Amino acid sequence: MFVIRCPHCCEDREEEEFSYGGEAFIARPTEPESQTDETWGDYLFMKKNPKGWHWEMWGHSTGCRKFFVVKRNTANHAIDGVWSLAEGKKAYETEVKA
Amino acid sequence: MNKDYSFWKLFTQGLNKHQGWQPAWKSVAPKSSYDVVIIGAGGHGLATAYYLAKEHGVKNIAVVEKGYLGGGNTARNTTIVRSNYLWDEAALLYEHSLKLWEGLTEDINFNVMFSQRGVFNLGHTLQDMRDIERRVNANNLNGIDALALTAEEVKQRIPLINTSKNTRFPIMGASFQPRAGVARHDAVAWGFARAASHYGVDIIENCEVTAMDIENDTIKGLQTSRGYIKTAKVGCVAAGHSSVMARAAGIRMPIESHPLQAFVSESLKPCLDTVVMSNAVHGYVSQSDKGELVIGAGIDHYTSYTQRGSPHIIEHTAAAIIELFPMFSRVRMNRQWGGIVDTTPDACPIISKTKVKGLYFNCGWGTGGFKATPGSGNVFAHTIAHDAPHPLNVAFSLDRFHTGHLIDEHGAAGVAH
Numbered sequence: 001m002f003v004i005r006c007p008h009c010c011e012d013r014e015e016e017e018f019s020y021g022g023e024a025f026i027a028r029p030t031e032p033e034s035q036t037d038e039t040w041g042d043y044l045f046m047k048k049n050p051k052g053w054h055w056e057m058w059g060h061s062t063g064c065r066k067f068f069v070v071k072r073n074t075a076n077h078a079i080d081g082v083w084s085l086a087e088g089k090k091a092y093e094t095e096v097k098a
Numbered sequence: 099m100n101k102d103y104s105f106w107k108l109f110t111q112g113l114n115k116h117q118g119w120q121p122a123w124k125s126v127a128p129k130s131s132y133d134v135v136i137i138g139a140g141g142h143g144l145a146t147a148y149y150l151a152k153e154h155g156v157k158n159i160a161v162v163e164k165g166y167l168g169g170g171n172t173a174r175n176t177t178i179v180r181s182n183y184l185w186d187e188a189a190l191l192y193e194h195s196l197k198l199w200e201g202l203t204e205d206i207n208f209n210v211m212f213s214q215r216g217v218f219n220l221g222h223t224l225q226d227m228r229d230i231e232r233r234v235n236a237n238n239l240n241g242i243d244a245l246a247l248t249a250e251e252v253k254q255r256i257p258l259i260n261t262s263k264n265t266r267f268p269i270m271g272a273s274f275q276p277r278a279g280v281a282r283h284d285a286v287a288w289g290f291a292r293a294a295s296h297y298g299v300d301i302i303e304n305c306e307v308t309a310m311d312i313e314n315d316t317i318k319g320l321q322t323s324r325g326y327i328k329t330a331k332v333g334c335v336a337a338g339h340s341s342v343m344a345r346a347a348g349i350r351m352p353i354e355s356h357p358l359q360a361f362v363s364e365s366l367k368p369c370l371d372t373v374v375m376s377n378a379v380h381g382y383v384s385q386s387d388k389g390e391l392v393i394g395a396g397i398d399h400y401t402s403y404t405q406r407g408s409p410h411i412i413e414h415t416a417a418a419i420i421e422l423f424p425m426f427s428r429v430r431m432n433r434q435w436g437g438i439v440d441t442t443p444d445a446c447p448i449i450s451k452t453k454v455k456g457l458y459f460n461c462g463w464g465t466g467g468f469k470a471t472p473g474s475g476n477v478f479a480h481t482i483a484h485d486a487p488h489p490l491n492v493a494f495s496l497d498r499f500h501t502g503h504l505i506d507e508h509g510a511a512g513v514a515h
Binding site: 001002015016019020022037038040041042044045046047048049050051054056072074075076077 | 339341342345350351352353354355399400401402403404408409410443499500501502
């Protein structure tokens with residue numbers, strides 16, 4: 001059990017209030033007509049599944065029902081930050097570039 | 099192999115106050131090179147090494163393990179063995195395994211305490227019952243024993259179960275596989291380790307693979323915490339850590355690692371002589387030979403490598419078990435644990451060659467790997483030895499996620515895999 005801060009409600013709430021939304025920022029391929037089976041398979045099924053920091057989505061399903069982004073460590077459940085989807089994507093892209 | 103565990107041996111050792119037993123397997127330091135290296139000394143990895151040595155005559159094999167032998171998911175499951183899967187591919191693979199279980203104690207001369215006490219998969223809705231009829235018929239067509247039972251028949255065979263209509267999810271019936279059952283989880287790892295060691299397999303504990311040496315898409319060796327090991331073939335059986343190993347080889351995997359929790363009660367007098375599973379209410383229970391109730395849950399929904407999960411999952415599972423068996427409501431629980439399971443999108447394993455020549459993966463067993471231990475090792479050994487899949491694992495290749503030929507076993511696997 002861990003506590004997650006919902007960036008929309010701005011409150012620390014128990015994990016049980018939330019539902020897990022999986023890996024964040026999996027980009028749907030542009031130009032679907034010209035994609036190979038490999039690209040589609042990768043998009044649909046392949047996962048980063050890191051042991052360490054993971055960018056993921058959570059939904060506040062018994063609260064505001066909005067989704068948001070969490071950067072969580074899968075090796076110890078530490079949470080580095082929470083963002084709305086748009087803010088989270090900026091933070092994610094900054095980290096990837098760095 | 100040397101069948102030196104016998105009643106006669108027990109008797110003669112007894113005369114000597116049991117002072118003459120030898121270690122079951124040799125602890126060795128890694129050599130500089132091997133023909134085949136298996137990553138992961140759990141049940142599946144050790145079984146792979148055993149069948150490689152026994153059936154394919156491979157001489158120079160090592161099994162490297164970052165922790166201790168059988169200390170991962172082999173020690174963290176609920177020991178259920180069954181083969182009543184829906185689709186031909188999965189059913190035949192698990193049935194192959196079940197047949198190996200039936201002769202395993204004799205084959206490896208180690209009592210794995212395989213007890214074919216039957217498994218009930220309960221149905222709680224009309225749709226559950228339709229799915230059960232369908233799965234039972236599919237099983238029978240594949241030569242797998244299965245029966246569809248009514249609630250009254252379930253009650254007859256399991257007197258303690260609550261089949262009253264006055265529950266949140268009344269039991270409407272069940273599928274029953276008489277040949278299914280449970281086995282002793284540690285004995286499987288120890289038995290395969292001992293049998294493999296007899297064939298000269300090196301089992302190397304506390305040896306973590308830190309990097310893979312790959313040149314021109316061909317495996318050359320492994321960088322480990324105990325030095326470099328040169329090898330032309332690597333079989334990776336790392337369960338929850340398969341994604342980590344795959345990344346070291348530059349391969350993407352459709353795997354997510356989740357905690358799967360289970361817990362065990364204090365010892366009771368014998369009261370449950372079979373295995374009861376329910377997808378609808380999320381729980382499964384059997385009674386071990388020590389008398390403990392062994393209870394399993396569904397996975398925690400988030401990904402994690404921590405080998406622990408959240409308490410509300412336990413609460414949910416305990417509630418489900420008490421609804422099925424009200425008598426267990428006062429039973430105290432002794433211990434609880436979590437294992438890290440490698441789940442795939444279709445709830446079926448990946449037993450496959452990869453784009454790297456000489457590197458093979460056996461992973462994605464998710465919540466139901468224990469039952470497949472001997473069969474998984476058997477077909478994976480064939481895949482490694484022949485550099486081509488066994489007929490039973492052709493369908494379980496990694497490229498099914500690109501071709502779209504998924505084997506959707508969520509129904510038979512479900513929460514109670």
